[in-house]
Amino acid sequence: MNLEYDAQELEFRSEVRSFIDLNLPDDLRAKVLNHKRLSREDYRKWHTILHRRGWVAPNWPREYGGAAWTPVQRHIWEEETTRAGAPNIISFGINMIGPVLMEFGNAAQKDYYLPRILSCEDWWCQGYSEPGAGSDLASLKTSAKRVEDESGAYYLVNGQKTWTTLAQHADMIFCLVRTDNSGRKQQGISFLLIDMRSPGITVRPIITLDEDHEVNEVFFDDVRVPAENLVGEENRGWTYAKYLLSHERSNVAEVGRSKRELAFLKRLAMATPSGDGSVLEDPLFARKVALLEAELMALEITNLRVVSADHGNSEPGPEVSMLKIVGTEVQQRLTELMVEAVGPYGLPLDVDFLEGRREASVTGHDAAAPLTAHYLNFRKASIYGGSNEIQKNIINRMILGL
């Protein structure tokens, strides 16, 4: 047992750190560190910078243009980029559809889509959830009927997806669609790649409780999708979907981000007066921060235990469900304490400031202004990606054998 990083890992860390110092634009960094909302261009900018360095796809093998880093390297990368205030790479292309295409796509699909994911020429979104099928994903109803006529073979898609994150920016959507109704509900699902500019697609914003436009409803009304956009075989989509979900859950602990947010919380609470001292010096508040910090310390080690056990590129095990639960609880608790720290300055809702249309917030407390919206937004964390209750079911089934 040795909890120290080895020399190679430390060297890698300093290489990453100096790259970020030189290449992360200040305006982006400031937005991220201060919980402001990022535009499509903000995301693309950082993506492009990383692409130039060959580091945009840490988990991809080299033959497809990835960085082929070890799990520990990826952990270091995540920790350093998030600590510095770099935006997340939008994961739909790099972490979700990319690995699925590499594993199950045909040569033409790989050749065409993978380079476009790396270069961010295509922004992808995910068409999994439906209004009637949340955690019970396999209940999906969006239908795709295979048609062959003089113009060739295609699927005619009808139905609705929901909670489609950043679909308003997307060029492509990967969708689970129902191609057969006869068997078990997991059978009869297929995996389609659909151009968002196809006639018959309507994207309607869902404005969330923090008055943000992050998610959407996507409607399909007789949308024609060329048959060559089917991934793998018809009716085998559930297999590919599960493969994708297991990749979605990599780096689910978000330790780097939470460490950054903990430091932010402490600076914030130190800068916020209370009585003759600061909020952080109030023993009741300090106690809450300490309990959370201990939880995060434990999560960091737990995460490293899981990460370092994953020597190959094997699928993450069911332990990842534990990382999801604790990771999201820590994230949520951090946002709660930030709001508590600023007290009355958590009240204003300043969307113009949040979206960068105004430089300073209406109260002048710029660090405080985004925090309540941020708290509200993070209630999603224990719901998305398989709710934390679903994760507990996975722990029970896969680890405890109940």
Added chain:
Amino acid sequence: MDFTSTEEQTQLSETLGRWTDKEYGFERRRDIIGSLDGVSAQAWAGLSDLGLLALPVPEALDGFGASGADMFVVMQALGKALLVEPYMATVCGVEFLKHDEGRFADLLGGAAAGTVRLACAMGEEQSRFDRFDVATTVRTDGDQHVLNGRKTVVIHGAQADHLIVSARVTGDRRDHEGISLFVVPGNANGLSRTDYRTIDGMRAADVDLANVRVPDAARIGASGEAWPIIDAVSDYSCALICAEAVGIMQAVMETTLDYLKTRRQFDQPIGAFQSLQHRMADIFIEVEQARSMAMLAASVSKSEDAAKRRHAVSGAMIRVGQAARRVGEEAIQLHGGIGMTNEMKVAHYFKRLTTFGAVDGDVDYHVTRFTSQPGFCYPD
């Protein structure tokens, strides 16, 4: 970075597991608890034969010079067996003596051979968890030191051959400066011990010191400068009990899981009910999070960097303390009425988990220590 056990550690753990299964089963333990001494000479000899007593002693003094990771493995196994012998008290005593290794070579050699049992008499009635709060006094009389005072809830104090005693040379009661450490034989004139059972099957003693005389050679470290030693050994002790608690919690989890799979109600195993399943998943998470912190504490338990050590150790005491409480309580609830009976091992696991932090500092104490470190308000 490496979280795996070495081959030696795995072997040690397996050997120890075989020994506790065979020689230290639940029935055997119950007999020992019920005996007059509350500990077993035979079991002690067994631990000695396994090399466990030599483990923490330096190699130069016939020991094995165990690392924090080695002790992590041992304490987990002993936790699982709910060992009531004065092992941890002796190991912590050894840790004190190592600060003056040359002077105490004989005692350390004796500890390694299993002929010397030690206890650490630090706590006093008013001190609660503050080891610097020392009212016991020491004055010099010729070439001897004379100790007066009362030490309370000294774990295995009456079973020890020698006690490590803190006493104040100078300063006010709660000063960090002015504390000395002495090794006092259990049969010293003027020393009396009130031995009692503790709720978790262990033994503790209150120790009265009335003009107890020890030679100068009995002092550990420089006069009045014992605080850094006491602080370091307390942290080491915390790391050990964290590892022990993780061993217990792992066993509690396995026992409870087993029970959920076999106990039937409403025509199905109770483990089929989702409300119980989710509580079980919570237990699993508690145990894994606690294990991580215990590993962290073990890895820094001997660090010279006091700030780093305190941060990790108090963090571990906080997180493991929370887990110990929750896992213990949940296990009893999930067992239902049967968990309330003294016949069940789970009840004894629960009792031991309940005492977590009672001597080494509870969650609140370590939160206060954690938040008062300079790095807390001014990170990075």
